[in-house]
Amino acid sequence: MEIGSATQENTRPISRGCGWLKALPGKFKAKGFEIVTKTKKLGEDDPRRIRHSLKAGLAITLVSLFYYLRPLYDAFGQSGMWAILTVVLVIDFSVGATLCRSLNRGFATLIAGALAIGTEHFATLFGEKGEPIVLGFLVFFIAAASTFTRFFPVVRRRYDYGAMIFILTFSLISVSGYRVEKIFELGHKRLSTIIIGAATCMVISIFVCPVWAGEDLHNLVADNIEKLASFLEGFGDEYFKFSEDGDSAMVSKDDNSVLQDYKNVLNSKENEESLANFAWWEPCHGRFGFCHPWKQYLKIGVLSRQCAYQIETLNGYINPQPPAPSEFRRKIQQPCTKLSSESSKALKELASAIKNMTHPSSCDLHLQNSKAAAEELKIALEASPPVKTDLLEVIPAVTVASILINIIKSVENISASIHELSDQARFRTVKSNVIAEKSQLFHSGTVKPISDGDGGGGGGDGGGGDHIVIIVSPENGNPQGLMRSQHVEV
């Protein structure tokens, strides 16, 4: 995937001889069809792209009125072009990005304009011959210094566009001030049209089908955690797949495809950071207040990637050659699958807690279950020293078990950081309203009762998203069994 994106240009042979001329109409047709298909897919994948394009068209058409309407043209003249220029440069996919550029543009123009007028006046003190020299030197110095500020991380992250507009406006106004008489009037008209252009973009961006960077970041972080969960959900079954004759079956690449989603998490850093930067500019909207802790999402992102790195190593052990002997794998299969599936459930709970903005209280149980499974796994390993078989043959399985145990720590870290987020963003607390379906659950044979410290049994079943909780009777404090819960928001 990664390489593909970079190499797709070179898949066509460069020289095809002269025969291609004859095939041109057919090729054009095929190319046209390909473009239509790709366009359709781009639109279907994210319909907000179509809406953004229409919004950009609308904004440009609106500021064109500076030319179309006589009174506006009489008032602003050719300065109307600055409104068009501003709209094209400023409008962006998300509200945050548009606001970042609009506000940067507005303030940078204002500051640079004032400085440029001052510089121009200062330069006039040096007489007709000295003016262009002093002006040239000042423009060189200020442009070079401003260019250097763009290397500061904080400027690059948040004010890069502002720095560029500062250099642009400063150079334009101070230099053209050398020839233009009414520099104040020019500056005033230009600033007005720039403000009108930027305001048009901001209004359209916020009020016409807004795309919030903050919401995108929120969903991205939750989706990434869900992708890790999906891997862990399927891993147990995939690694301990046995064919009918008892040997572990070869894992086909196709079957594996559902387990590959986590790979997107590995390289999510840049995307998350850019969304967090844009989210910083956004006003409160929907479920997100003014001081929403966007930085905490970056922290969760870092921890998710750390978990993804371990999963990537784990993924290398699927389909090992030669496989470890089946008897040993069978012994550790149940605790490993349970550990993996319970970690997956915990992650799913965490992802759903972020999505619904609820306190992730119910994930703790799954974490406890996965810790119990880890204990079980350790007991299984302890109980079966490879006396008959040698250590060498069981190494891959032992490594898988060891990495799985380490993954619990990663999940705990993710859980802790989401608890922090929940406190900072004041997620709603959810109360488990337990519907007793004891008999049904107990008879299904897939879920067994668990008592304190017992992580065993057949709880490895990964199906269903319902919450399994232990009901503590108020009379004696003993666990009564497993129930299916429903969330009630308070």
Place this chain on the structure above:
Amino acid sequence: MEIGSATQENTRPISRGCGWLKALPGKFKAKGFEIVTKTKKLGEDDPRRIRHSLKAGLAITLVSLFYYLRPLYDAFGQSGMWAILTVVLVIDFSVGATLCRSLNRGFATLIAGALAIGTEHFATLFGEKGEPIVLGFLVFFIAAASTFTRFFPVVRRRYDYGAMIFILTFSLISVSGYRVEKIFELGHKRLSTIIIGAATCMVISIFVCPVWAGEDLHNLVADNIEKLASFLEGFGDEYFKFSEDGDSAMVSKDDNSVLQDYKNVLNSKENEESLANFAWWEPCHGRFGFCHPWKQYLKIGVLSRQCAYQIETLNGYINPQPPAPSEFRRKIQQPCTKLSSESSKALKELASAIKNMTHPSSCDLHLQNSKAAAEELKIALEASPPVKTDLLEVIPAVTVASILINIIKSVENISASIHELSDQARFRTVKSNVIAEKSQLFHSGTVKPISDGDGGGGGGDGGGGDHIVIIVSPENGNPQGLMRSQHVEV
């Protein structure tokens, strides 16, 4: 580090009461000192930043001559501002980025200008009242469609700036054509100044202290491999550190800092892809021809990251609690350290082969040595089944051994892709000129002779960057022993 960059803004308390007013001069002084320190560090870290800033200042000052020189101002008038605007928008740190923007700007302006004049003429057919309506509709449609093309991956990667300039120029010219009579003259002047501005940037960028994105990519990929090598070089000693009383010593965080460089490799994707895109635009320069295989660097980058993910997992096993028993660790210490150190040497050879653009032939020996060490390690594991101790206690050490063995595969993949790069980019072949220092080496006691299939002995010594090669006598084809080699380029 990662979170730090995002959270550094919030370290200052928001409300300090009114006392801060009194402390203002001192605070200003401290802030000023901080800025000076940071500026100095930015410049010292990469002096090219200072040169780039001066180059940008120079380019802007040069195109300001459109205003300062009377003949130029008479010829181009206010259109001179387009040269300044072009320079500010187009000049970038690397030659590739500047060329990308310059050429995009030039061609997009040309195409959009022609289309805009055509559109404007077409709209005049609809009479005075119909013209603004038809024009408005066409501008809306073309602006929206062009905005949508920016979502295509290939456009986003290479022509995003061109698409933006297309929208800008098309809207500006077609709309202003409604009011401006001499639209051809306007377009001609504007295009000329844009071309002059873009050409100024290209010339300065290429001929004044050029910064080549291709060279940066080349060095980045080599540096990343070297960082992986540094980790593996130090890992053996770090993991098997023993205190004087025989127990494994606690690894202090400070000692660990030299092993953390590889973390930069984990998130290098975005940087590598952007450099590769810019490198695509660059003409041949220095050691890089016109069709230098930049995409191959991305492939090496992907494989380096895969190795870095395994190293990240391995890093989690440094300083384990509780440590595995020392007797078992001592048994696997030598082969593990040797495996790690030989893999490190292979990676260092590969990095140096990229840097010097020489065929990486000598890395194969280190790869063979690390494979031999892996075999040794397997034998050590096989020979010492944990009968007295139980399996549980040796799990971390077994996992480390297993991951180390897997890392050889990663190093092999990296080696194969660098061999491909070497073939594609025609790296020079290097012949080993062996200086016989047999007796000296044999007496030093650090290197023992090896024969085919024997990876044992004391070859685990990680010091020194000299190449150890087996000399095959032309008479009988038998390995004569280990020699130190020197590279002679042919």
